[in-house]
Amino acid sequence: WGTFRVWADHLHTCAPWIMPKTEDDVRKxxxxAKSKGYKVRISGAGHSAGGIVTDGKDQNTFVISLAEYTAEGEWEFGLSDMPDGSKRATVNAGWTQAHLYQKIRPLGYFLPAQTAGYFFALGGIVANSVHGGAYDAGFVHAYTTRLRVMLHDGSIRIISTEEDMRYWRCSFGMLGVILGIEFQLEHRSHLQVYTVKKKMNAWNTDEFWAFIKQNAEANVPAEVVQEGGAGSRTSWNGEYFIDYINSVDNPEIMVYAQKANGSVDEHFPGELEIPEDVHRNYEDLMSKRVLDDWHGRMSWGEAARRDGAPPIRVADVDVADMLDSMKWLPLAKVLSKQALANIPRFARRNSRQVNDGFFLVESPAALAAAYFVHPSKAFKAMDRLRDVQLASRGSKRFQWNLPGEFRFIKVSDRAVLQ
Incomplete structure (x- = not known):
């Protein structure tokens, strides 16, 4: 496939990027590697921060990806019924969330936590601290119940005890190759996907928490902070965006929110159930032809597994390339404002087609960093980000051009590293 580089396109290495197709290929x-003294690193779709897979400085390293891998038997895909009436899914670790949801969404099943976009490899999600915006759920790896893995000597093991699973979750590819994953699933008979946007009257902690508790109906306990009062807490998932760049004192804030089952609004005008053409719509997404500047034309499903996110193109130009050459304030303001304008449109489109809770199908390359703080410190954290973004507005070297984001998650002790 070439040499390894990260999705955000800021780190290119000389490490060969190998995509074995079978279990025996991985073993070979x-x-x-053992016979030649090479180091082997495991990649998903390349979304990890630069250096986590490889920094490219060691010439005796190569990278394995499962982007073309086909698993054996139930570990390609399977569903099982549990004694308590719940379901679990076994799935190829080289699949993305889109490939998994194509199978489980038409049956009304979901992962307890999921990201905003489809295009992360499941193996990479499990091997890292990847989260969504579910108020009462944590990292996606917390919902893995078994793993099928290959160790350094080519032997296969099924990891099933909680003691062992704690080491494999968020293991950063250090213990072996995760080939298959068993996930705990949730059933949702109804799913309401919607957005709420507001221009804040002022930037202060009262306005901030009032939006979260009242407008976004976040499932956040009132005792976390006194500001904002007590809301309905009927939303189970929220992803928040604040456009600081366009207004110093009255920024726009928006939430991409979800309600499920008995919490959905009685008169909600959008889709609440499984769309009638859900199978065809998933197939249309997977088979859509996209252009990768690196390897040419391929299906969206292939590109998502290999490169992580097919690039957004405008007038047949990669948006990431365009951003590289236009980093100044007028464009930064447009991009930040358009991000908030486009998310509701993306949400409505995906809800009509598959209604699975995702809204990002494609994305330009972007650098992101996440910091974890206690919810009581949320306003102080976002106030600091506001200061940093506004300070960049006069810079000739770097300017923030996307909204600040935050989520609430419930972190449980399910992994040794996290």
Missing amino acids: VLAY
């Missing part, structure tokens, strides 16, 4: 690659 590991045996070859």
Whole structure:
């Protein structure tokens, strides 16, 4: 496939990027590496921060991806019924969330936590601290119940005890190759996807928490902070965006929110159930032809597994390339404002087609960093980000051009590293 580089396109390496197609191929690659003294690193779709897979400085390293891998038997995909009436899914670790949801969404099933976009490899999600915006759920890896893995010597193991699973969750590819994953699933008979946007009267902690508790109906306990009062807490998921760049004192804030089952609004005008053409709509997404400047034309499903996110193109130009050459304030203001304008449109489109809770199908390359703080410190954290973004407005070297984001998650002790 070439040499490894990260999705955000800020780190290119000389490490060969190998995509074995079968279990025996993976075993042969590991045996070859051992015989030649090579280090093997595991990649998903390349979304990890630069250096986590490889920094490219060691010439005796190569990278394995499962982007073309086909698993054996139920570990490609399977569903099982549990004694308590719940379901679990076994799935190829080289699939993305889109590939998994194509199978489980038409049956009314979901992961307890999910990201905003489809295009992260499941193996990479499990091996890292990847989260969504579910108020009462944590990292996606917390909902794995079994793993099928290959160790350094080519042997296969099924990891099933909680003691062992704690080491494999968020293991950053250090223990072996995750080939298959078993996930705990949730059933949702109804799903309401919607957005709420507001221009804040002032930038202060009262306005901030009032939006979260009242407008976004966040499932956040009132005792976390006194500001904002007590809301309905009927939303189970919220992803928040604040456009600081366009207004110093009255920024726009928006939430991409979800309600489920008995919490959905009685007169909601959008889709609440499984769309009638859900199978065809998933197939249309997977088979859509996209252009990768690196390897040419391929289906969206192939590109998502290999490169992580097919680039957004405007007038047949990669938006990421365009952004590289236009980093000044007028464009930054447009991009930040348009991000808030486009998310509701993306949400409505995906809800009509598959209604699975995702809204990002494609994305330009962007650098992101996440910091975890206690919810009581949320306003102080976002106030600091506001200061940093506004300070960049006069810079000739770097300017923030997207809204600040935050989520609430419930972190449980399910992994040794996290």
